[in-house]
Amino acid sequence: MKRPMDSTATPPSTKVTRISADALAGQIDSLSAAVNAMLVQDDISQAVKLQFGVLLTTLHTCQHVIESLNNNANNNSAEEQERxxxxxxxxxxxxxxxxxxxxxxxxxxxxxxxxxxxxxxxxxxxxxxxxxxxxxxxxxxxxxxxxxxxxxxxxxxxxxxxxxxxxxxxxxxxxxxxxxxxxxxxxxxxxxxxxxxxxxxxxxxxxxxxxxxxxxxxxxxxxxxxx
The missing domain is CATH 3.30.70.1820 (L1 transposable element, RRM domain)
Structure with a gap:
């Protein structure tokens, strides 16, 4: 007989993995490099290249946001220590x-x-x-x-x-x-x-x-x- 599922348990698919901002920035760098490599391939249509270009721009924006948040967090920490x-x-x-x-x-x-x-x-x-x-x-x-x-x-x-x-x-x-x-x-x-x-x-x-x-x-x- 199957045991009833615990309604309070978190399904594996919904668990959130927390990573540092530096690790996330590293993943974005890797993904950006992969997208750049695909953009230079001749067997990809212009429409697909255009979509990859949009994706690359979005990745760069995300990277700038992460850097800004990191800088703000560091500044706030320094101000709090001084206070x-x-x-x-x-x-x-x-x-x-x-x-x-x-x-x-x-x-x-x-x-x-x-x-x-x-x-x-x-x-x-x-x-x-x-x-x-x-x-x-x-x-x-x-x-x-x-x-x-x-x-x-x-x-x-x-x-x-x-x-x-x-x-x-x-x-x-x-x-x-x-x-x-x-x-x-x-x-x-x-x-x-x-x-x-x-x-x-x-x-x-x-x-x-x-x-x-x-x-x-x-x-x-x-x-x-x-x-």
């Missing part, structure tokens, strides 16, 4: 020096002092203001800080959670806010979530005005500055 070891500092006053190099040095000096307060034993690989200088800007530009490793980001955020009240009591740091570097999508989600919470609050905490100002500035810069 995991980066901080964004909000509310840090900008130096008024006319020399860009002096403004950069002052930012690096202040950021170094903040990292000391947070217990981070590392020198940032990059520190810079996000966006163009604008004397008419109501609040200072965000500061992007790229650290050597993701562990330094974790230490900094942990230190900020413990020390933020004390740090905000220091001169020029009253509006200071430190967060991890986020993607555009993460920024949008965070902003909408915080706006919803703020709109639903009836009793404002003591720092509500400061937080409100920071959220407004973050939302305004969100479409220009991210990572």
């Amino acid at each position: 995991r070891r980066s901080l964004v500092i909000i509310g840090l006053p900008e130096n008024s020096s006319a020399l860009p190099s002096e403004r950069v040095r002052q930012d690096q000096k202040v950021v170094s002092g903040i990292l000391d307060e947070l217990g981070v034993e590392a020198v940032p690989t990059t520190t810079y203001r996000m966006g163009r200088p604008d004397v008419h800007r109501a609040s200072p530009r965000l500061v992007k800080v790229v650290l050597p490793a993701s562990v330094h980001q974790h230490i900094a955020l942990g230190g900020w959670k413990k020390e933020r009240t004390r740090l905000r009591s220091l001169p020029n740091w009253g509006r200071l806010l430190i967060r991890p570097s986020l993607s555009r999508e993460q920024l949008q989600a965070e902003y909408e979530q915080r706006q919803a919470k703020r709109n639903g609050m009836t009793n404002h905490p003591p720092n509500a005005n400061i937080i409100s100002t920071q959220l407004h500035e973050l939302g305004r810069q969100m479409n220009q500055n991210f990572h």
Whole structure:
């Protein structure tokens, strides 16, 4: 007596074989070479050669698409790795020096002092203001800080959670806010979530005005500055 077929089993003919993009590109190269070889044969009609020509064009298009997807995936991976070891500092006053190099040095000096307060034993690989200088800007530009490793980001955020009240009591740091570097999508989600919470609050905490100002500035810069 035959055993009944398991309705949940996947028939062999419907199983999907997953291959890497490089392997797929290699298969396309091989197929393209075979088509090219057939196109030079004399015993093939012009109509068939025309169809093979269309097939060859399609194969080349597929190959370009695969290469583009690979490049995008590599770029996204590199950006994500950088975000995991980066901080964004909000509310840090900008130096008024006319020399860009002096403004950069002052930012690096202040950021170094903040990292000391947070217990981070590392020198940032990059520190810079996000966006163009604008004397008419109501609040200072965000500061992007790229650290050597993701562990330094974790230490900094942990230190900020413990020390933020004390740090905000220091001169020029009253509006200071430190967060991890986020993607555009993460920024949008965070902003909408915080706006919803703020709109639903009836009793404002003591720092509500400061937080409100920071959220407004973050939302305004969100479409220009991210990572």
